[in-house]
Amino acid sequence: xxxxxxxxxxxxxxxxxxxxxxxxxxxxxxxxxxxxxxxxxxxxxxxxxxxxxxxxxxxxxxxxxxxxxxxxxxxxxxxxxxxxxxxxxxxxxxxxxxxxxxxxxxxxxxxxxxxxxxxxxxxxxxxxxxxxxxxxxxxxxxxxxxxxxxxxxxxxxxxxxxxxxxxxxxxxxxxxxxxxxxxxxxxxxxxxxxxxxxxxxxxxxxxxxxxxxxxxxxxxxxxxxxxxxxxxxxxxxxxxxxxxxxxxxxxxxxxxxxxxxxxxxxxxxxxxxxxxxxxxxxxxxxxxxxxxxxxxxxxxxxxxxxxxxxxxxxxxxxxxxxxxxxxxxxxxxxxxxxxxxxxxxxxxxxxxxxxxxxxxxxxxxxxxxxxxxxxxxxxxxxxxxxxxxxxxxxxxxxxxxxxxxxxxxxxxxxxxxxxxxxxxxxxxx
Amino acid sequence: xxxxxxxxxxxxxxxxxxxxxxxxxxxxxxxxxxxxxxxxxxxxxxxxxxxxxxxxxxxxxxxxxxxxxxxxxxxxxxxxxxxxxxxxxxxxxxxxxxxxxxxxxxxxxxxxxxxxxxxxxxxxxxxxxxxxxxxxxxxxxxxxxxxxxxxxxxxxxxxxxxxxxxxxxxxxxxxxxxxxxxxxxxxxxxxxxxxxxxxxxxxxxxxxxxxxxxxxxxxxxxxxxxxxxxxxxxxxxxxxxxxxxxxxxxxxxxxxxxxxxxxxxxxxxxxxxxxxxxxxxxxxxxxxxxxxxxxxxxxxxxxxxxxxxxxxxxxxxxxxxxxxxxxxxxxxxxxxxxxxxxxxxxxxxxxxxxxxxxxxxxxxxxxxxxxxxxxxxxxxxxxxxxxxxxxxxxxxxxxxxxxxxxxxxxxxxxxxxxxxxxxxxxxxx
Numbered sequence: 001x002x003x004x005x006x007x008x009x010x011x012x013x014x015x016x017x018x019x020x021x022x023x024x025x026x027x028x029x030x031x032x033x034x035x036x037x038x039x040x041x042x043x044x045x046x047x048x049x050x051x052x053x054x055x056x057x058x059x060x061x062x063x064x065x066x067x068x069x070x071x072x073x074x075x076x077x078x079x080x081x082x083x084x085x086x087x088x089x090x091x092x093x094x095x096x097x098x099x100x101x102x103x104x105x106x107x108x109x110x111x112x113x114x115x116x117x118x119x120x121x122x123x124x125x126x127x128x129x130x131x132x133x134x135x136x137x138x139x140x141x142x143x144x145x146x147x148x149x150x151x152x153x154x155x156x157x158x159x160x161x162x163x164x165x166x167x168x169x170x171x172x173x174x175x176x177x178x179x180x181x182x183x184x185x186x187x188x189x190x191x192x193x194x195x196x197x198x199x200x201x202x203x204x205x206x207x208x209x210x211x212x213x214x215x216x217x218x219x220x221x222x223x224x225x226x227x228x229x230x231x232x233x234x235x236x237x238x239x240x241x242x243x244x245x246x247x248x249x250x251x252x253x254x255x256x257x258x259x260x261x262x263x264x265x266x267x268x269x270x271x272x273x274x275x276x277x278x279x280x281x282x283x284x285x286x287x288x289x290x291x292x293x294x295x296x297x298x299x300x301x302x303x304x305x306x307x308x309x310x311x312x313x314x315x316x317x318x319x320x321x322x323x324x325x326x327x328x329x330x331x332x333x334x335x336x337x338x339x340x341x342x343x344x345x346x347x348x349x350x351x352x353x354x355x356x357x358x359x360x361x362x363x364x365x366x367x368x369x370x371x372x373x374x375x376x377x378x379x380x381x382x383x384x385x386x387x388x389x390x391x392x393x394x395x396x397x398x399x400x401x402x403x404x405x406x407x408x409x410x411x412x413x414x415x416x417x418x419x420x421x422x423x424x425x426x427x428x429x
Numbered sequence: 430x431x432x433x434x435x436x437x438x439x440x441x442x443x444x445x446x447x448x449x450x451x452x453x454x455x456x457x458x459x460x461x462x463x464x465x466x467x468x469x470x471x472x473x474x475x476x477x478x479x480x481x482x483x484x485x486x487x488x489x490x491x492x493x494x495x496x497x498x499x500x501x502x503x504x505x506x507x508x509x510x511x512x513x514x515x516x517x518x519x520x521x522x523x524x525x526x527x528x529x530x531x532x533x534x535x536x537x538x539x540x541x542x543x544x545x546x547x548x549x550x551x552x553x554x555x556x557x558x559x560x561x562x563x564x565x566x567x568x569x570x571x572x573x574x575x576x577x578x579x580x581x582x583x584x585x586x587x588x589x590x591x592x593x594x595x596x597x598x599x600x601x602x603x604x605x606x607x608x609x610x611x612x613x614x615x616x617x618x619x620x621x622x623x624x625x626x627x628x629x630x631x632x633x634x635x636x637x638x639x640x641x642x643x644x645x646x647x648x649x650x651x652x653x654x655x656x657x658x659x660x661x662x663x664x665x666x667x668x669x670x671x672x673x674x675x676x677x678x679x680x681x682x683x684x685x686x687x688x689x690x691x692x693x694x695x696x697x698x699x700x701x702x703x704x705x706x707x708x709x710x711x712x713x714x715x716x717x718x719x720x721x722x723x724x725x726x727x728x729x730x731x732x733x734x735x736x737x738x739x740x741x742x743x744x745x746x747x748x749x750x751x752x753x754x755x756x757x758x759x760x761x762x763x764x765x766x767x768x769x770x771x772x773x774x775x776x777x778x779x780x781x782x783x784x785x786x787x788x789x790x791x792x793x794x795x796x797x798x799x800x801x802x803x804x805x806x807x808x809x810x811x812x813x814x815x816x817x818x819x820x821x822x823x824x825x826x827x828x829x830x831x832x833x834x835x836x837x838x839x840x841x842x843x844x845x846x847x848x849x850x851x852x853x854x855x856x857x858x
Contacts, residue, residue: 058489067619080575146509190496
């Protein structure tokens with residue numbers, strides 16, 4: 001892998017998400033040689049992926065080159081690599097570009113979509129966890145409308161314009177809201193020769209309320225906002241199968257749809273060699289102590305969504321969001337530096353800054369530690385917070401301009417099929 | 430294809446480039462039913478593709494949804510389709526989504542890369558005529574540097590960092606300049622563990638000067654600018670073969686390179702059924718008269734790069750640039766409207782607004798009809814003109830912001846490998 005020997009201990013970080021980047025930034029003082037591995041050469045700002053899928057933002061403005069984050073840090077190495085295995089007995093990771101010894105290993109691999117073993121669902125539904133996936137969804141949505149124009153079969157046309165989003169968490173809610181706004185503001189103008197009123201947006205939630213991790217008030221209001229936008233909200237309903245045409249559920253309700261977005265579950269991205277039952281939770285997360293050490297290891301840590309730190313306040317670990325990930329990365333970074341200097345370590349304690357979801361124009365819900373609110377003000381706060389946490393000045397400006405433009409013009413101009421998703425539309429390029 | 434019958438004559442336009450869009454805009458007054466066909470759902474601002482390849486701009490900001498251009502035009506139809514054949518005897522086009530009768534047909538298909546029959550070159554080199562192609566090149570450039578880090582073989586490493594651009598027209602010159610700036614400003618910071626001074630940028634031109642369509646002064650200055658930036662300029666040299674590793678030429682000079690960009694020739698995109706020898710020029714362009722009618726046809730027109738209108742001033746047709754294409758589209762539009770009203774038609778006459786090329790920061794060359802100039806002022810004019818002709822207010826603002834940012838920070842932040850090009854880096858997404 002061509003990483004030079006160093007007299008400083010080598011910290012290998014797997015994953016350049018919120019947790020991995022926050023950690024790397026704390027390790028910039030040369031106590032360590034740091035190697036960051038990721039299968040993408042960029043950091044993805046996941047909370048805005050749904051805006052890429054719906055043409056509101058360019059993919060490039062929610063991505064940021066990892067090399068640029070680490071520019072100027074001495075003794076830092078980035079490698080574009082896929083980790084194949086961790087050999088805990090000899091402190092070695094195997095990757096597709098070779099093996100690497102580590103003194104300390106930090107797993108920050110995050111989560112991936114969980115289909116709970118349903119391979120048919122996995123094969124036919126769309127996920128939205130990465131930029132390429134979000135772009136595939138963007139292409140598919142637009143292709144479906146192009147195709148809907150061409151058919152005289154009303155059933156087929158309706159299936160092409162019928163969107164089923166499974167999962168009532170923030171991803172599902174935000175995507176449903178954005179699609180509803182496209183239906184209202186853009187489709188009638190873009191497709192005057194199509195009766196776009198027949199387009200349907202459905203959100204299907206297994207539990208009895210949307211946004212179950214938020215307050216009841218937020219759930220209520222999110223549902224009301226979605227209904228105001230014309231979204232069909234289905235609760236206590238579970239999608240059990242999807243063959244690419246028909247989505248079946250645990251009841252006799254079914255949906256004829258060409259687009260099923262699966263946002264109903266995630267699981268930790270597990271690494272071979274680090275998947276022992278002794279230290280993996282039911283949701284495949286790595287069990288860690290308050291110093292982020294994986295159970296049973298001294299020099300292997302896990303932070304972010306992949307880590308499960310159980311405590312009284314969080315018996316199943318922290319929520320899988322950017323905030324806990326960043327705070328864990330920072331705390332581990334501080335501790336590694338402290339340890340190298342012989343100072344005492346700080347156990348992790350999560351400062352809850354609250355959570356938010358946006359449903360659409362002027363419509364958001366926010367649960368802050370001190371107060372909960374919904375509506376226009378929550379929407380402005382949501383935008384401000386997301387701009388603040390976005391990495392890169394240029395990204396912030398471009399995203400801001402897009403939002404202002406989209407708001408004033410009721411528009412989303414990135415509705416481009418750059419890489420067709422359906423075979424029907426593919427060209428050789 | 431589900432286009433309703435109309436009492437107005439149907440004009441079918443193939444291609445949503447500069448010519449096709451300019452024509453469509455002129456036909457918005459309901460004298461006709463207009464159907465625009467394109468294999469992409471967006472218009473591409475081709476002059477800026479090289480900035481996408483080199484990470485300076487997001488692809489989405491130089492693309493514009495065709496449906497949005499035509500929003501609100503009555504009796505307009507867009508279809509995402511690939512034209513397979515024109516049946517001139519029965520006024521019918523066959524496409525991958527069905528057949529369509531026309532009263533008038535306008536071919537505005539533009540050009541594609543011409544490898545002059547060299548299939549080995551075609552298979553191994555990169556083209557830069559479309560957004561997906563430009564993104565492939567962006568991925569490949571970045572992947573090569575990631576891979577260069579991994580090898581101990583100096584020859585291999587140098588081949589990965591050796592760029593050969595074949596063709597000394599504006600595309601080749603602008604790409605070479607942008608790569609040289611990346612080498613200087615970004616590589617040393619992004620790859621501190623790689624000796625990026627070994628990276629080479631070569632531009633290979635068959636003729637005896639770069640930018641042969643411009644003034645001698647512009648050619649001279651462009652060459653000087655490139656050399657100042659450290660680009661190796663090769664003139665009177667022709668690349669004759671490339672197996673993916675070694676580029677051979679008509680002399681004993683050869684290049685070991687993993688990246689060969691072929692910008693040495695274009696040919697018209699010809700349509701089956703409209704490729705008769707009687708009306709096709711040597712470069713495959715359709716011969717048209719001064720009213721844009723394809724030789725031998727009354728109701729079939731060609732505009733833009735695909736058309737060859739021979740005149741005393743332009744014995745081989747107009748230059749293949751945006752300006753002639755737009756002017757031809759506008760003139761044909763005006764003529765079609767005039768004809769439908771029984772007014773007289775205007776033969777096309779090209780108003781040369783000049784041509785320009787940018788080599789890098791503060792370095793451009795401009796040949797305007799009245800005066801020719803080079804340097805900082807030309808560079809500002811170049812930027813202003815490109816912003817002016819870019820379609821869409823949002824695109825203009827986003828491009829402008831990117832340029833200001835890139836200028837101030839000596840940076841290009843869109844260096845993202847969103848879709849890996851080399852198999853080595855591909856993941857399933």
